[in-house]
Amino acid sequence: MANMPASVVILGAGVTGLTTANTLLSRFPSSNLDITIVAKHLPGDTSQTEYCSPQAGANWFTFQTEFNKFAHYDKVTFERFIKIAEESPESGIKRFPLRVVSGHDVRTTENPWFEELVGGVKDVPKEELPEGAQQGMDLVTFMFNPNIYLHWLNARLIKAGVRILRRSYKHIDDVMSDFPHASAVFNCTGLGARTLGGVQDEKGQTLLIAEPITPLKRMAIWTQPSLFGPNEFAHVFPRPLGGGVIIGGMSIQDRWDETYDPSLAERTKQRACQLCPELGKPEDLQIIRHNVGLRPARTGGARIDVEERNGKVIVHSYGVGGAGYQSSWGMAEHAVDLLAQKLGRTAKL
Template sequence: MSSQTLNIIVLGAGVAGLTTAHSLLAKLPPTKINLTIVAKHLPGDINQTEYCSPQAGANWRSFEKELNQYGEYDKIAFERFLQIARESPESGVKRFPMRLVFGPEHDRSKAGLWFEKLVGGIVDVPKDELPEGAGWGIDLVTFMVNPAVYCARHLGGVEDTKGQTILISEPKKPLERMTIWTQPSIFPPGEFCHVFPRPLGGGIIIGGVRLENDWDDSFDESRVERIKQRACQLAPELGKPEDLQIVRNNVGLRPSREGGARVDIEDRKGAWLVHNYGAGGAGYQSSWGTAEHAVALFTQKLDSDLGVRQAKL
């Protein structure tokens, strides 16, 4: 590498930007780079609609049905979360059971559970433990993240996808797992149900909503009641909907991109512009994978440019 100091600017302090900055610092000698994060919002800022990372449910669950490029991102992130949870329990990352519940319209044989070996196995949920009307479910062990702790301590064509969640106080009886219930045949368009306990006393996140191309940052009160009702049905430990203690209502506009996150590099008038954006609701679960890919593209370009300059000497 050249003895010249590299000036690097990371735009954005969400989970993608912070993880990319962390990966850059881990990959390149700190004496060789001058890294600056430029962002409108930073960890600790809350109730900002366009700053979604602190409001995220924040767990690991791959949306991919096969181990494609985006599945590889998720795989890398899982392995990094495993390392973080083991080595830094104060980071807000914790290994935690997850239950995925699906409606009968979802074909179990076509679920594409490529990550079964990665997570250490998958177990089918007994029928008598499923919510009324559900078709099937699986249990696995994955990760839960407390964004307020994780982003602040550990990390130091786009359309908005609207998300709506509720942060509630923890019940007297701790939850044994996080749960996701997907059943389009009985839920309104764009809605599903999740219950995510956050590590280190971060409360419980219940939701959820994924509304494509929705720029409205207002909070739908009628949806609040549906979220509460479904969450209590899915996790009876929460008690009755009317007894839930709401800490904060969240609305976030996730930067989503059709076809998945964009991770590539281009030359802009002699300056390298590395893209890592558009993961949408997969921000945390793919974060280390997309970040390491972005950094690899940058270092490859750096080595290539250095080789060209040396060849000219």
């Protein structure tokens, strides 16, 4: 297999690692590329502070106000989700309306870069805005059931013969020592990159509630700036295939406290009902589970680059924060491109 390693190791089994493995399979379907995923946590695990992917909302809504490299990741991913939702409804991905409101204008331009991508953006009529909101836009994106989607990605890998091992590593060099024949390692450790030796890059709380008897007609986000303070906002994300409804949220940089905050939970319920009155009264919400999760964000955005270490190629792909799902396929495509370029081979996905 000219210019491609015979063996690749992917460290991490969150949405980034699993998507990267699937992208490798798509890129080189006829090769004898051997792929191994090693991770402390695998789909089905529920560690709230080490395994972030199952704790995600999750939905697709770009954080980028202009078309840049991160917006490109979102675009590639959106286009892939269209195909997955159409061909594999069991994946836990479903096309679904989204309403985004704010105290300020959430449409930063008359024609946001994603308007054509999502099939159009409409202004929310003033009479339909929740109390305190000044602007709003309606669009159609995607909602997810993260647990089902992670299992779906994982099942595709198992069917293709990818080896999956449960192991924990404190240093990137230990991975290379355990797999001496692997000539490339993808570092998809997410939050673990903060403490992984040889990397050490240090650069919310939600509620799962029962689904209402009358299904919600849309997802909803109250963006910042909001009425709720500089670090708090609101979102309501129904999950397909019996996944309940996730409501949140909070975003505080460099906060690693795992403690559940009951007062925040009460505010979360009140804001969710303000944002989506069809949920009913806050005191009537049926709480299934309290989540305290961490977003694997990185100052300056996601790190996707290549380095050589001890004769092997390491491709870093982590630090995307709350955009893990909506950027996943675009990030994976870029990471695999970098490996192919590093090894002098070009291939089209």
